Amino acid sequence: MSSDQTWKTKYFQELETAEQREAQWKSERNVLERMLVRTSLASAGQTPELDSLLDQIRSDLRKNRVGVESWRQLQEQIDRQIALLDEVATSEVRSVQQSPCVAPLIVAEPADERVDEGDQPEPVVDAEDQSQRLRIARRVGHLLGQLLSQVSLEPDAEARARNLQRALLSSDDWDELREGLNQVADLIVAAVTRSQREFEAFLKRLDERLAVLQEHFSVQSSAQSGREAAAEKLDRSIRNEIEQVGQQLKASGDLQELKQSVSSHLESIGQAVGRFRVEETEREKMLSEQLMAMKEKMVVMETHSEQMRGQMRKERERAVTDLLTQLPNREAWQERLSFEFNRWKRYQYPLTVGVLDVDLFKRVNDSYGHKAGDRVLQLVAKEIKQRLRKTDFVARFGGEEFALLFPETLPENAQVVLDKLRAHVSALPFHFGGDPVMITFSGGIAGFGPDDTEETVFDRADKALYLAKDSGRNCIRIG
Structure with a gap:
């Protein structure tokens, strides 16, 4: 009974570990969602259409109805709005250049790089508009850095994220920055997907270990049933032999014949007891080997569980700590x-x-x-x-x-x-x-x-x- 209680305790500990891992995944997702909300707020104020799409993202997050497919459609619509925003900015600059009240901006070109008359000049972006976009990109770069410090990505995705962060923080090419901003959503989806895969892998390992425990319980139950059946068989054999000795005593009048009969029945009882002992020894040996194997597996499981608990404690501390000030968040x-x-x-x-x-x-x-x-x-x-x-x-x-x-x-x-x-x-x-x-x-x-x-x-x-x-x-x- 004590052994059964020990296995039950281990079983519930594994379930608790699984629940804690799920809580960690939810915490990481919460961090990602907050980062996405901040990014959308930082990008607001450009056009009513773009603001409406960003509002839809925040609304989905609040109502917890995030769907990868629907968000891909949202991303495509946001891409179109950003492209339209660039076209509007370019047309406004051209109208300013063609206005008789404003002197055109002339940029000297090297002789070997002048455009032909038939070529279109490069669009000139308003300095204030460019500055605002760069500030947004820098802010998103800082937020991306915070995101990378709080979640884990696949090595190639993390390398791509680091390169993206450097571009957002240092590049002055708006086309490059715009492409980088488009990649932020993909990185967030990648981080959430990895956390979910890790949790699913953990559940799979837990399920395999619980299956091993279940198999051990089944073997123990079978061994116990075998022991009970063998003991019952031995009891029947002894009772049967004793009953036959009693009948012989009543029916026999020859003392020599009676001695031989009693000796024969005692020998049968001894053989039955001997067989029982041999079978019992084999069962105990088998159970001892299984117990040793299970102890080794439990040591491995306990080591892994301790590692998981340590990792979860660290993740928990990171999840509730502000990275900049190291205060609680x-x-x-x-x-x-x-x-x-x-x-x-x-x-x-x-x-x-x-x-x-x-x-x-x-x-x-x-x-x-x-x-x-x-x-x-x-x-x-x-x-x-x-x-x-x-x-x-x-x-x-x-x-x-x-x-x-x-x-x-x-x-x-x-x-x-x-x-x-x-x-x-x-x-x-x-x-x-x-x-x-x-x-x-x-x-x-x-x-x-x-x-x-x-x-x-x-x-x-x-x-x-x-x-x-x-x-x-x-x-x-x-x-």
Whole structure:
């Protein structure tokens, strides 16, 4: 019975591992979907038709009705809209060149590369339009880099993705960039497909191992049935021989004949017992060999399961960690908020939510570049994490926004903590391009009260943040 219980435990552990692997696949898919949503938002605002197609993508993601075939059709429609967008931009440039009110743009050509009169001149793209497209491409390149750090691709697909990322970050050829943007969707589908294949392969291996366990259980059951049948046969033989001895005792009057009969029956009983022992020894030997084989297989399974658990722990940490700041991300925030909310409902200890936002962050990006903006977020995140209590919680909520939880803390006390933190950050010596730059943040906080939910308190904190922004920034307000 103890052995059966052990096998059942192993069986349920394998099922739990399969469920965890499925959760990992869902987490990776969630990351990919968020990346796709951000990419579609970054590309919005070109034409109503293109915006409608991008809205359809986001709608499918929200309603969880993603289909590869339908999305391929969407991609073809998006390709057509981008091509039309390029044609419109070219026609607008030509109309500007032909306008009598605008001097044509003349580009000197080397003598050996001048076009013939019959050739059409290369279309000239408006500088502002080209700059906007390049900014979009750069942003998609950054998002693609984040995607590659959080999911795994086939070696050839990953190499293609790295080349695509370099092109998006460095190329000035719009045709090349447009082709690269078209490949992003294919890479996302490839990543999702690989995760699904890995999960299916894992389930197949699990099914094979469970089949081995089932075979072992079947052999054990057969051996047990054989043992029971042999014992029953031995019992019948002994009873039969004893019964015949009794009948001989009653019927026989000759003592010598009676001795011979008893000896014969005792010899038959001894032979039956001997056969039983031989068969039992063979069964025990067979079961011992099977047990050793199963132990070896279980060692392999346990080693593989431990490797899978370690990999899943790493994947889980990556899935709930913001890559830039190394703080918990939005998904981790939702989990912790739900945990603290349930704890607050049970014990009614004070619980305060805070929302921080770096002031004038876009100005830093526009003036000094995205790398400077990333550095600001990293330093601010580091200072927040170092100056909070171990029981407090901070996550990067998105962009330049951070969300905080203060368990067993009233809003007034949380405001004091954040004011000290705000003063400290504003005094940090930030320098970009040799210029000193003052970095500040604004914040809103709100405490849980009767009839509150996770959403209502966060909304109050968010409104308090906007109140702080409207009050001149670099301050904390209670909502």
